[in-house]
Amino acid sequence: MREILTLVRKDLDVEVRTKETLASLLLLGLLTLLVLSFAFDPTSAMRAEAAPGALWVAVTFAGVLALGRAFLIERENDCLEGLLASPVDRGNIYLAKTLSTFVLMAIAQLGIVPVFVLFFDVEPTPALVGVLAAVMLGVLGLAALGSLLAAIAVRTRAREVLLPLLMLPLIVPAFIAGVRATQDLLAGGSLAAAQPWLGSMLAIDVIFLVVGWLLFGAVVEE
Amino acid sequence: MIDANGLVRRFGPLVAVDRVNLAVGAGEAVALFGPNGAGKSTLLRMLATLLQPDAGTLAWFGRSGHGGRRDARRRLGLLSHQSFLYPDLTPAQNLAFYARLYGVEDPQRRAAEWLRRVGVAGWGQRPLRTLSRGREQGCALARALIHGPEMILLDEPFTGLDRGGVDMLIDVLRDFVERGSSLILSTHDVELGLAVCQRAVVLRRGRKVWDGIVGGAARAEFDEAYARIFATAPGNSHA
Numbered sequence: 416m417r418e419i420l421t422l423v424r425k426d427l428d429v430e431v432r433t434k435e436t437l438a439s440l441l442l443l444g445l446l447t448l449l450v451l452s453f454a455f456d457p458t459s460a461m462r463a464e465a466a467p468g469a470l471w472v473a474v475t476f477a478g479v480l481a482l483g484r485a486f487l488i489e490r491e492n493d494c495l496e497g498l499l500a501s502p503v504d505r506g507n508i509y510l511a512k513t514l515s516t517f518v519l520m521a522i523a524q525l526g527i528v529p530v531f532v533l534f535f536d537v538e539p540t541p542a543l544v545g546v547l548a549a550v551m552l553g554v555l556g557l558a559a560l561g562s563l564l565a566a567i568a569v570r571t572r573a574r575e576v577l578l579p580l581l582m583l584p585l586i587v588p589a590f591i592a593g594v595r596a597t598q599d600l601l602a603g604g605s606l607a608a609a610q611p612w613l614g615s616m617l618a619i620d621v622i623f624l625v626v627g628w629l630l631f632g633a634v635v636e637e
Numbered sequence: 638m639i640d641a642n643g644l645v646r647r648f649g650p651l652v653a654v655d656r657v658n659l660a661v662g663a664g665e666a667v668a669l670f671g672p673n674g675a676g677k678s679t680l681l682r683m684l685a686t687l688l689q690p691d692a693g694t695l696a697w698f699g700r701s702g703h704g705g706r707r708d709a710r711r712r713l714g715l716l717s718h719q720s721f722l723y724p725d726l727t728p729a730q731n732l733a734f735y736a737r738l739y740g741v742e743d744p745q746r747r748a749a750e751w752l753r754r755v756g757v758a759g760w761g762q763r764p765l766r767t768l769s770r771g772r773e774q775g776c777a778l779a780r781a782l783i784h785g786p787e788m789i790l791l792d793e794p795f796t797g798l799d800r801g802g803v804d805m806l807i808d809v810l811r812d813f814v815e816r817g818s819s820l821i822l823s824t825h826d827v828e829l830g831l832a833v834c835q836r837a838v839v840l841r842r843g844r845k846v847w848d849g850i851v852g853g854a855a856r857a858e859f860d861e862a863y864a865r866i867f868a869t870a871p872g873n874s875h876a
Binding site: 424 | 682685711713715717720723724730734737738739740764780
């Protein structure tokens with residue numbers, strides 16, 4: 416645990432100094448929501464139907480951006496090699512990167528979700544807590560899958576293209592569940608009604624975390 | 638401390654390291670010489686546990702396999718071409734981070750001590766990316782030594798250093814060896830390499846072609862052999 420906390424603290428120290436990742440995530444998420452909010456007539460029912468999809472598009476774009484940056488800081492000065500030469504367990508490097516990426520993405524979502532509520536005229540009901548929970552589960556899945564795939568992509572020349580190409584097809588099931596959970600919750604359904612979707616997302620997150628933890632060592636070893 | 642037997646590493650059709658044997662004991666300082674592409678960096682990366690050999694055996698501190706590698710990472714230090722330091726963090730933050738990673742007690746105090754030792758104390762609170770190459774290399778040396786390794790592996794450590802930086806590095810490395818620790822250092826510069834090391838190993842096209850103590854009469858023998866090896870190395874203009 417000490418190793419994981421040390422690594423997470425380092426990532427957050429870098430972010431505190433640069434403020435690059437959080438600013439980019441917020442900006443991209445907000446711009447995505449702004450553009451999508453203009454795509455639908457404010458008085459049309461379609462706007463309400465499209466709202467969950469718009470939220471998850473913003474979550475996805477911001478997530479891809481965050482993961483691209485997460486391993487970029489390890490690439491400069493070959494810092495990843497410094498971590499690999501240290502006695503830190505490879506699995507802990509993976510878990511730490513997942514955790515620090517999740518923290519940054521989660522903070523960004525705390526800014527993005529209220530703007531979504533504003534732009535899409537969503538009723539501020541207790542159901543929004545469920546929506547936020549779904550978003551956090553989606554973000555955790557993105558961080559867990561993306562941290563593994565970003566470690567592969569960062570060593571290639573086409574990393575900016577490769578990461579979304581590898582990640583998006585695999586994250587789709589989790590995001591479909593996220594969209595459906597958000598739909599149910601915004602349509603006035605209870606948290607219990609959305610529970611099957613949230614449960615699916617949690618299961619997918621656990622699978623990504625376990626697979627990532629098991630494979631990370633093999634991915635980074637030469 | 639390190640015992641390598643018949644190490645082979647290939648990159649596609651290229652055999653970067655070809656059946657190399659190397660045993661380095663406590664208190665030994667070994668300089669790895671050779672033309673570009675001789676396999677020095679690849680050999681060092683295998684010794685540093687960063688690269689798996691395709692064939693041969695490798696033991697660190699009497700242990701091999703996964704357990705040996707894990708144990709070795711705690712007991713080895715590595716100074717590479719790159720500093721392994723985060724440009725957006727300060728030298729003090731970088732060193733404290735690595736100290737924590739290795740479980741060093743009182744990381745901030747140790748970081749401050751090492752920054753003084755390598756002459757970067759005045760720059761400890763500035764982002765690393767604002768430091769000169771020489772100061773960054775000083776920080777990298779501190780990073781490699783902060784956990785008190787028993788052996789340090791150095792890949793071209795003198796590159797880009799001015800005279801002051803070279804003198805500081807030689808001073809720190811001599812002190813390190815005098816305390817009974819070991820080092821393996823790769824360099825193109827024979828004089829600098831032998832300013833720190835008593836033993837020289839020469840690689841050419843991945844194979845070890847010379848290995849011995851260099852001092853007194855043996856120096857002339859080494860110089861002659863080294864000149865011969867370089868003269869026949871394709872595409873090399875060094876002498």
